[in-house]
Amino acid sequence: xxxxxxxxxxxxxxxxxxxxxxxxxxxxxxxxxxxxxxxxxxxxxxxxxxxxxxxxxxxxxxxxxxxxxxxxxxxxxxxxxxxxxxxxxxxxxxxxxxxxxxxxxxxxxxxxxxxxxxxxxxxxxxxxxxxxxxxxxxxxxxxxxxxxxxxxxxxxxxxxxxxxxxxxxxxxxxxxxxxxxxxxxxxxxxxxxxxxxx
Amino acid sequence: xxxxxxxxxxxxxxxxxxxxxxxxxxxxxxxxxxxxxxxxxxxxxxxxxxxxxxxxxxxxxxxxxxxxxxxxxxxxxxxxxxxxxxxxxxxxxxxxxxxxxxxxxxxxxxxxxxxxxxxxxxxxxxxxxxxxxxxxxxxxxxxxxxxxxxxxxxxxxxxxxxxxxxxxxxxxxxxx
Numbered sequence: 447x448x449x450x451x452x453x454x455x456x457x458x459x460x461x462x463x464x465x466x467x468x469x470x471x472x473x474x475x476x477x478x479x480x481x482x483x484x485x486x487x488x489x490x491x492x493x494x495x496x497x498x499x500x501x502x503x504x505x506x507x508x509x510x511x512x513x514x515x516x517x518x519x520x521x522x523x524x525x526x527x528x529x530x531x532x533x534x535x536x537x538x539x540x541x542x543x544x545x546x547x548x549x550x551x552x553x554x555x556x557x558x559x560x561x562x563x564x565x566x567x568x569x570x571x572x573x574x575x576x577x578x579x580x581x582x583x584x585x586x587x588x589x590x591x592x593x594x595x596x597x598x599x600x601x602x603x604x605x606x607x608x609x610x611x612x613x614x615x616x617x618x619x620x621x622x623x624x625x626x627x628x629x630x631x632x633x634x635x636x637x638x639x640x641x642x643x644x
Numbered sequence: 645x646x647x648x649x650x651x652x653x654x655x656x657x658x659x660x661x662x663x664x665x666x667x668x669x670x671x672x673x674x675x676x677x678x679x680x681x682x683x684x685x686x687x688x689x690x691x692x693x694x695x696x697x698x699x700x701x702x703x704x705x706x707x708x709x710x711x712x713x714x715x716x717x718x719x720x721x722x723x724x725x726x727x728x729x730x731x732x733x734x735x736x737x738x739x740x741x742x743x744x745x746x747x748x749x750x751x752x753x754x755x756x757x758x759x760x761x762x763x764x765x766x767x768x769x770x771x772x773x774x775x776x777x778x779x780x781x782x783x784x785x786x787x788x789x790x791x792x793x794x795x796x797x798x799x800x801x802x803x804x805x806x807x808x809x810x811x812x813x814x815x816x817x818x819x820x
Contacts, residue, residue, distance in 0.1 A: 480703045484804035509742075515758035516741060518662050518734020519669045519707035526735040527742040538739055546731060549704025550711055554723050556698050557715035564694065568816065575815020577697035577776070578786045579808050582793025584670060584773045589798045591766045607763040607770075614674045615771025618682070621675035622664050628764050629666070636760040640752075 463499045465532040468540040474498065475525050475544030484583065486521045486545070494528065501528075521545065602635045649684060649717050651725050658710060658729030665734065667765020669707035673772035676710065677779075686717035693780035701808055707731060785820040 466474065478489040487510075495506050509531075513523035522545060529541030563569055595603055606628060613624045649657075657679055665672035673696075680686045687695065695716070699709035707730055714726025745754065777790060793807045814820050 479705065482705070483703050484700060484808070486705050511758060512742060512745065512754065513738055514667075515754065515761055516734065516738050517665050518738065519665065519705050519731060521705045522707065522731045522735050523738035526739050530739055530742065535739075538735075542731070542735060545705065546708075546727065549702060549708055550723070550727055553699065553702050553704065553708045553711045554715060554720065556702060557712045557723060560694065560698060560712070561715070564691070571815040571818060572812045573694045573697050573815070574780065574786070575789070575811040575813070575820050576701060576808050577693045577780050577811075578789045578815075578820055579793045579811025580697050580700040581773060581776045581780070582790040582811075583700070583797050583804050583807060584769065584776070585790070585794035586797035587670070588766060588770045588773060589794065591762070591769070595763060595766065603763040607767040610764050610767030611770045611774075614768060615774040618674070618678060618775075620678065621672070621768070622660075625664055625666065625764070629761070632760040632764055633757055636756050640756060 466498070466500060466537075468533055468536055471529050471533065471537055471540040472544035475529075475541045476548045479545045479549050482521075487524075490521060490524060500532070600639075602639065603632075606632050606635075649686060649722075651718060651721055654714060654718055654722055654725045655729045658714075658726050659733045662730050662733040663737065665730075666761050667768055669705065669709065669730075670772050671765045671768035673709075674768060674775050676713065677772075677775050680713050680717070681779075684717075687713060689779040691716060693776060696776060697808075701805075701812075783820065789814060789820050 474493055475490075478493045479486055481489045491506060491510075494500050495503050501509065509527055510520070510524060513520045513527055516523055522542065525541040525545040526538040529537035529539070531537075533540065564573075592607075595607070610624060610628050613619045613628075614621055661672055661675055661679070664675065677692060681689060681692050692713075695709050695712040698712055699706060702708060708727070710726045710730040711723045715723035718725070745751075777787075780786070789811060793811065796802060797804060797807060811820075
C-alpha cells in the first residue's frame, strides 16, 4: 500500500484509511447511487466522508466544488475524479461504472415497462401526479439556490440569471448559443467585480 | 416517436450536450427538451414529462432521464448510447482538469469561474421548471400540487421521495 496515488494524505494520521480497491470503489458508488432517490450527493458525502473516511470534509468540498463548476452531471464527475485520485484511470472507470451501471439497468427496465403500459389510464394518472410533484421539487431547488444570491444583492448576477431564464425558458433559444454569450459575460463581470473589491 | 434517429446521431447529440450541461443534468433539461421534443419529435410533450417523473422516482443520478429518452428514441442501444454520450465527455473533461489543477497550485480562476457560473445554472434550472410546467401542468389542481410541493420542499426537511409518492397517490385518486 505504499504507492497510493493520494499525495494529500500523509501516513501517520490517526485514522489514515486504506485507499479503496477497484471492487470496493465499484460497490461503494453502486450503493450510494441506489440509495440516492432524488439526489445522490447526500449519500456520496455520507459514504466517502463519514462511513469510509476516504476524504476529510474539506477535501470532499473542494473536490465537489471542482465537479460542480465543470459541465456535466456533478455526481458523475465526482465519481471519476474520486476514483482516479485513488486508483488512476481504472479507478475512475470502476467508480463511474458503479455509479451508473445498476441504476441504468433499473431505469431501462422502467423504460421497457413504460413503453408497454404507458398508455394505461391508471399509470397515466399516477405519473402525471408524480411529475407535478417533481416539478415542484425542481422549483424548490431553484429557490434554495436563489436565496443566497438575492441576499448578496449582486445586480450583475441576478440580471444574468434573469436573462438566461428568459432566453432559454421563454424564448426557447438554443442553450449553446445562449451560453456562448452568457458565460464570457459572467466570467468577465465576476473578474472585474472581484478586482475592484480586492 | 417519429423519425427514429441513428445511434451515431444520438451519440453526437448527447455528447455535445454533455459539455454544455453547466450546473448538472437539470440545467440541461431545456436543451434536452428542445432537441428531443421540439426539434426531432423523439418524444411527445407528455412522454417527456413522464420521463422526468420516472427519472425522479428512480434511484441514481437525475441525469438518467437521458436513458429513458434514448430508449424512447432508439430502443435498448439508444438508452445505452444516450447515457454514455451524456456522461462520458464531461467525465473525461473532469478527469483531465482535476489532473491539471493538481499541479496548477493556487490559481484564483477556478473560484472566479465557479462564482460566474452559479447564476447561469440557476437561470437554466428555473427555465427547466417553466418548460416542464408549461408542458404538463394543465389543471388548477396540478398547479396547486406543484406549488405546494415547492413550498414544502423549500422550507421543510421532508424526504423528497415522500412528496413524489404523495403526488402519485393524488394522481391515482384522480384529484389532480
